[in-house]
Structures are given as structure tokens and as C-alpha cells.
Amino acid sequence: MVKNTRTPTSTGGLLPLNLPQPAAVEADRNGHPARVLVRGVLRSVVAVTGQWRIDDEWWRSEISRAYYTVELDSGAHLTMYNDLVTGGWYSQPYTAPARLKAG
Amino acid sequence: MEFICALVPHFSVALARRDNPALQALPVVTGQASEARGSVIDCSDEAMRAGVAPGMLITRAQVLCPSAAVIPMREEQAKAAGEAFADVLADLCPATEAIEPGHVHADVRGMAKLAGLGPAEYLAELQETIAGLTGLAVRVGGASTVFVAHAAAGFLAGPSCHIARREGEEALGPLPVEALPVSNEMLRRLHLFGLERLGQVGELPPTALQAQFGREGLLAWRLIHCEEPGRLMPRHDEVRIVERVSLPAPAVMSTPLVLGTEIALQRALRHPEADGRALRRADWVAELENEERLSLPFVFREPTADPARMLFVIRNAIERQVLTAPAIGIEVTLSGICSEYVRQERLWRSGPRNQEALSEAIEQIGARTRGQQIYRIVEVEPWSRIPERQRALAAYSP
Numbered sequence: 268m269v270k271n272t273r274t275p276t277s278t279g280g281l282l283p284l285n286l287p288q289p290a291a292v293e294a295d296r297n298g299h300p301a302r303v304l305v306r307g308v309l310r311s312v313v314a315v316t317g318q319w320r321i322d323d324e325w326w327r328s329e330i331s332r333a334y335y336t337v338e339l340d341s342g343a344h345l346t347m348y349n350d351l352v353t354g355g356w357y358s359q360p361y362t363a364p365a366r367l368k369a370g
Numbered sequence: 371m372e373f374i375c376a377l378v379p380h381f382s383v384a385l386a387r388r389d390n391p392a393l394q395a396l397p398v399v400t401g402q403a404s405e406a407r408g409s410v411i412d413c414s415d416e417a418m419r420a421g422v423a424p425g426m427l428i429t430r431a432q433v434l435c436p437s438a439a440v441i442p443m444r445e446e447q448a449k450a451a452g453e454a455f456a457d458v459l460a461d462l463c464p465a466t467e468a469i470e471p472g473h474v475h476a477d478v479r480g481m482a483k484l485a486g487l488g489p490a491e492y493l494a495e496l497q498e499t500i501a502g503l504t505g506l507a508v509r510v511g512g513a514s515t516v517f518v519a520h521a522a523a524g525f526l527a528g529p530s531c532h533i534a535r536r537e538g539e540e541a542l543g544p545l546p547v548e549a550l551p552v553s554n555e556m557l558r559r560l561h562l563f564g565l566e567r568l569g570q571v572g573e574l575p576p577t578a579l580q581a582q583f584g585r586e587g588l589l590a591w592r593l594i595h596c597e598e599p600g601r602l603m604p605r606h607d608e609v610r611i612v613e614r615v616s617l618p619a620p621a622v623m624s625t626p627l628v629l630g631t632e633i634a635l636q637r638a639l640r641h642p643e644a645d646g647r648a649l650r651r652a653d654w655v656a657e658l659e660n661e662e663r664l665s666l667p668f669v670f671r672e673p674t675a676d677p678a679r680m681l682f683v684i685r686n687a688i689e690r691q692v693l694t695a696p697a698i699g700i701e702v703t704l705s706g707i708c709s710e711y712v713r714q715e716r717l718w719r720s721g722p723r724n725q726e727a728l729s730e731a732i733e734q735i736g737a738r739t740r741g742q743q744i745y746r747i748v749e750v751e752p753w754s755r756i757p758e759r760q761r762a763l764a765a766y767s768p
Contacts, residue, residue, distance in 0.1 A: 282763040284747065291603065296553050306708070309467070309603050321755050330756060341651065341706070342669040354585070362760060365752035 287357035290347055300335055300347060300356070310339040321348075334361060371489040371512045371532060372479050373602070374496070375523040376459055378506045381472025382412045382448045386441040388505045397438040400448075401428045411443060448472075456605070458503050462496065465604035472506070475516050477602050490532040497530040513538060515598040521549045521568075538596040543569030550593065552586045559583070568594050611704040613638040620659050620696030624689045627656060630700040631684055635677040638704050648673035650706025654684055660695035673708050732766065 291304035300312050317336035324330050331351040338344055347358045378384045382400040387393045397416035402408030410431050413422045420435035428440060452471025459466045463476035482492035489512060497510040507529070511522025514535040522531040525545045533541045542549075545568045547560045559582070565571050571579070572594035579587030592598065613634045617626055631654065638644065650673045656664040666687050674680060732744045745763035752760050 280742075280765050281748070281750065282745065283758055284761045284763050285758050287758065304603055308608060309605065323755060342667050343650070359757055361757050364755050364760065365749075 285360060287348070287359040290356045290358040292347065292349075292356035294349070294356075298333075298349065300337055300349075303337070303339060303345065303347070305339065305341070305343070305345070308341075310341055310343075312337045313340050314338040316344070336361075371482060371493070371534075372477065372514050373516045373519045374463070374476050374478050374493065374510055374512045375516070375520040376455075376474045376476065376497075376500055377509050377511075377520075377523040378455070378472035378504075379509065379524075380412050380414055381452065381455075381470075381506075382443050383414045383441075384472070384506050385448065385451050386443065390441075393439055393441070397422075397435050398441060399428065399431050399435070399438045400441045400443040401431070402442065402444065411445065411448065413438070455504055455506070458500060460605070462499065465602055467602045467604055475520065475602055477604065478512070489534070490530075493530045493532045501529070515593075515596050516602065517551075517593040517598055518542060518596060521545055525549050535596075539572065539594065542594055542596075543567065543572065547571060550590050552583075552590055556583050556586050556590075608705055609643050609707050611638045611641045611643055612701065613641075613704075614699060614701045616699045617697060620698050622693055622696050624685075624691075627688050627697060627700060628681070628685050631688065631702060632677065632681050634700050634702040635680055635684075635704075638702055639675065639677055643707065644675065644704065646675075647707045647709060648675045649680075649704045650708060651704070652680055652684065653703040653705070654688070655701040655703075656691075656693065656697040657699040657701065658693060658695040659698055662694060664691065664693065664697075666691075669706075673706070 292300045293302040295301040299315055299318075303310050303312060315335055315337050317334075319334050321330060321332045321334065329352055332348040333351055334346065334348040336344060336346045345358060346361045347356060349356055383398045386398055386400055397420065398414040399410055399417050399422055400412050401410045408428045410422060410424050410426045410428060412424055413431070413435075417431070417435045417438045420438075422431040422435050422438065431438065432440065448471045452468065452473075455472055456466060456468040456474050459474045459476055463478050463481065465477040467475045469475060478492075478496075482489050485492055485495070487495065493510055493512045497508060500506075500508045500510065509523045509528075510530045511519045511524070511526065511533070512531070513519040513522055513533040515538065518533050518538045518541070521542055522533050526533075526541070547557060547565060547568060549568060550557070550571075560566075560571065571590060574591070576588055576591040579591045581587075583590070615630045615634045615637075617630055619626075621627060621630075635652075650670055652668045652670070654666045654668065658664060666684075668680075668683055668687070670680070670683060735743050742765045744766040746766040747761050748764045750759060750762045754760050
């Protein structure tokens with residue numbers, strides 16, 4: 268039997284990166300983002316250019332997010348999501364997951 | 371009194387009537403009348419009573435209300451007039467939020483005391499000032515929450531109406547449920563339940579409303595009981611740097627345009643507002659001899675303070691343009707001022723000699739601060755669909 272070393276578990280000094288940032292978003296009737304507060308300026312969403320969902324880890328701490336990529340009236344593009352568990356809005360740059368190598 | 375709501379009912383109709391007082395006596399419909407199948411933007415109360423509604427075809431509106439004067443108006447016109455209206459409020463109140471053209475909420479805490487007036491007198495004076503400056507029949511409501519102020523402006527009698535904090539719930543009670551900022555579906559269901567007035571809705575327990583209508587139901591209950599969850603989202607005037615260069619001779623080739631743009635960028639970046647800051651956006655305008663303006667917006671992928679990088683982006687677009695007349699001037703507007711991002715890859719791709727100096731510098735920083743300051747990005751779960759799980763920062767030791 269392995270002896271308990273009583274060493275506290277840790278992430279080995281890793282700091283999280285790309286954490287979601289709370290965002291002030293006004294949603295329209297369909298729940299899509301309509302206006303976003305960007306650096307103190309309220310910007311209108313002129314186009315939703317992408318939309319997808321992530322539902323994961325329902326067996327642990329459920330993650331359910333509706334992501335949107337939007338174009339603002341300033342011309343800027345933004346990726347944000349609506350946390351469907353807590354109801355909050357967050358901005359978060361999104362990168363697609365790397366594909367696992369076959370074999 | 372903390373908040374006011376300044377509202378011009380049927381804004382585009384009010385604009386038309388201001389510009390042509392003869393329309394005061396007539397039902398008015400505003401819309402895109404130049405197009406055969408144009409739709410109604412807004413209409414006066416008289417036209418509404420005849421069955422006209424926004425979004426309806428103008429031909430249908432003319433059948434329903436034959437005496438109505440149809441005034442052609444583009445949405446951009448109403449939007450520009452709405453911005454002018456919001457500017458007037460911004461000059462009079464410390465913080466404002468434009469909701470839509472002709473509808474502005476403002477934070478006026480302390481303003482009545484500053485003017486040496488009571489809340490009701492201050493509100494009446496403010497209403498007169500706004501009406502005088504804009505020429506529009508504005509209604510102003512003031513209260514301790516935004517919703518009560520909005521309800522006072524939209525639904526209570528008189529051009530200005532102040533509701534004291536303790537009178538809020540009582541004043542809201544007789545108002546129709548249409549005062550609530552909720553979906554049409556919720557309003558329809560409230561009517562089906564026989565709930566016509568805010569007082570009736572407010573008497574219900576919040577849990578019952580939440581069970582029936584979800585978040586909207588709870589929001590409605592809190593608004594009626596003056597427990598407002600939201601506050602103003604005040605507008606901020608963005609700093610813009612504008613620089614104009616007159617070309618020595620009318621030009622149609624790209625070379626003088628690029629040169630003029632370069633000079634304008636260099637001058638703009640010498641402004642004190644841009645000192646040590648990076649910019650996210652440039653708007654380039656060529657003024658043409660035929661009095662047209664060719665406008666191109668550019669949003670940089672990364673904020674930059676480097677005129678050469680800006681010019682690199684702008685140059686490609688300029689070279690693709692075909693001018694309808696020779697250009698006589700270039701105007702560059704820089705905006706989106708922020709602090710510059712660090713570009714990490716330049717450090718780590720700087721060759722072996724520089725790597726040694728870099729490692730030494732990292733060690734010195736570590737020794738001086740007695741803590742970890744330099745990190746590298748490592749892949750943790752690159753296959754994860756959850757972005758924050760894919761990469762992390764790990765302490766870097768040379």
C-alpha cells in the first residue's frame with residue numbers, strides 16, 4: 268500500500284490562461300447578444316457571424332455554453348458566450364481544439 | 371431624485387411636426403414613402419387610433435387613414451436627430467444613456483441641490499430647457515429608479531413628473547402592464563391571466579411570477595417594487611484624433627494619396643492624446659474634387675502606435691480604390707486608444723546570442739523581485755473544447 272505523503276496536491280505552478288471575462292451584454296428577445304459594453308462604450312451588435320454550443324462534464328460540474336462570434340458597430344469582432352447554467356455573459360477568445368493524432 | 375427619463379413620444383412624427391408646424395392638425399405617418407412597398411416607421415396617436423401601426427405597408431396605412439400626411443423619412447435621419455437629442459441631454463446631465471432615438475435616461479444625483487431647487491422644480495426647469503433647445507415636445511420623468519422615472523415620463527400626465535422615493539410603488543400601481551420592459555409574449559399572457567395593471571402584478575408573490583415567466587417575471591416584480599437590479603450604462607465620449615492633409619495638386623494616382631496618408635498619420639500620432647498609447651482603429655477619408663468623400667474604415671488586428679504598420683494596412687486598400695474624381699485632401703481619424711500589447715514571439719525568436727542575454731535578464735528579474743515574473747505558454751489539454759483548459763502559463767526558468 269502506498270503511504271500518504273500528506274503533500275498537498277497542486278497544479279505544479281500552472282496559471283490559467285484565457286479565462287472567461289465577465290461581460291455586460293444586453294440580449295434580444297431570442298437570447299442573442301444585441302448590445303455589448305466594450306471598454307465603457309455600449310456597442311451594438313451588427314451581425315452574429317457564428318454560433319455554437321458546448322455541453323460537457325454534466326457528470327461533474329456541468330458546463331453548458333452558447334458561444335457567439337459577433338461583429339460590433341465599431342467594426343471589431345468579439346467572441347462571447349452565455350453560460351446557460353448561471354445565466355451570465357462572458358467574453359473569451361476561442362480556439363478550436365487540436366485534433367488527436369490517429370494511432 | 372436620482373434618475374430622469376427624457377422621452378419624445380413618436381419621435382420621427384415629432385421631428386416632422388417640428389419642421390412643418392402645419393402637420394400639427396393632421397394625422398402623420400412617417401416611412402419610406404419613396405419606395406413602392408415602403409413601411410411605416412412611426413405614426414401619430416390619431417393615425418394609430420385609425421389602425422395604423424409601425425411596420426405596416428404605407429399603402430395599407432393610407433387605406434386605413436386616408437387623411438394622414440405621409441412624410442418620407444429614412445431611419446438614418448431619425449438616428450442622427452436622436453444623437454443630437456442625446457447630445458443636448460449629455461450637456462445638461464452628468465451621465466446619460468441613449469436608449470433609442472428620442473429616448474434618453476440620465477443620472478441627475480445632486481443636480482437639483484446644485485441648482486438650489488426642489489426636485490419637482492428642477493425637473494420642470496429641465497423639461498423647459500430641453501424643449502427649448504430641441505424644439506420637441508419632450509416629457510421628463512424623475513424618480514429614484516430608472517424604471518419609475520421611465521414610467522413617469524411615458525405614462526403619467528404632464529410634461530414633467532416627479533415621483534418621490536416613498537411614492538414609487540403607489541404611483542406605478544394604476545399604470546398598464548405595457549409599461550414593463552418585457553417580451554410581447556409575457557404581456558400577452560399577463561392579459562390572459564386578467565392582469566392589466568402593475569398593481570395587480572405587484573400583489574402576486576415573486577415566486578409565482580418567476581414560476582410562470584422565469585427571469586422576466588422576477589424582473590417585473592422587482593421593477594414594480596422599486597428594487598431595480600440594473601443601473602445606467604452611461605455613454606462615454608471616445609477620444610478621436612483627426613488630422614487633415616491638403617494635397618498640393620488634385621491626385622488620382624495612389625502614390626500621392628499614400629504619401630498624404632503617411633504625413634497625416636505621423637501628425638496624428640504626435641498629438642498628446644496618442645502619446646505612449648496604441649490605437650485600434652483608423653478611418654481614412656479622401657476628399658474628392660466633386661465634393662464626394664470616399665471613406666474606408668480599418669480595424670487593426672493588434673493595437674499599434676507604429677505609423678509604418680498602420681500605413682501598411684491602409685496602403686493596400688488605397689491602391690485598390692478607383693476614384694470617381696481627383697482627390698484634393700486626405701483625412702485620417704484615429705480612435706480606440708489603448709495601451710499596447712506585448713508581442714511575445716519577438717523575444718523568443720531573437721537568435722542564440724540574444725537568448726543568452728535574455729536568460730541573464732530573466733535571472734536578474736527573478737533575483738530582484740524574489741518571485742516568478744516570466745512565464746511560458748504550455749499546452750495542457752489542447753484537445754479540449756473548453757478554451758481555458760487548452761493552455762496555461764508555466765514558470766519559465768532559463
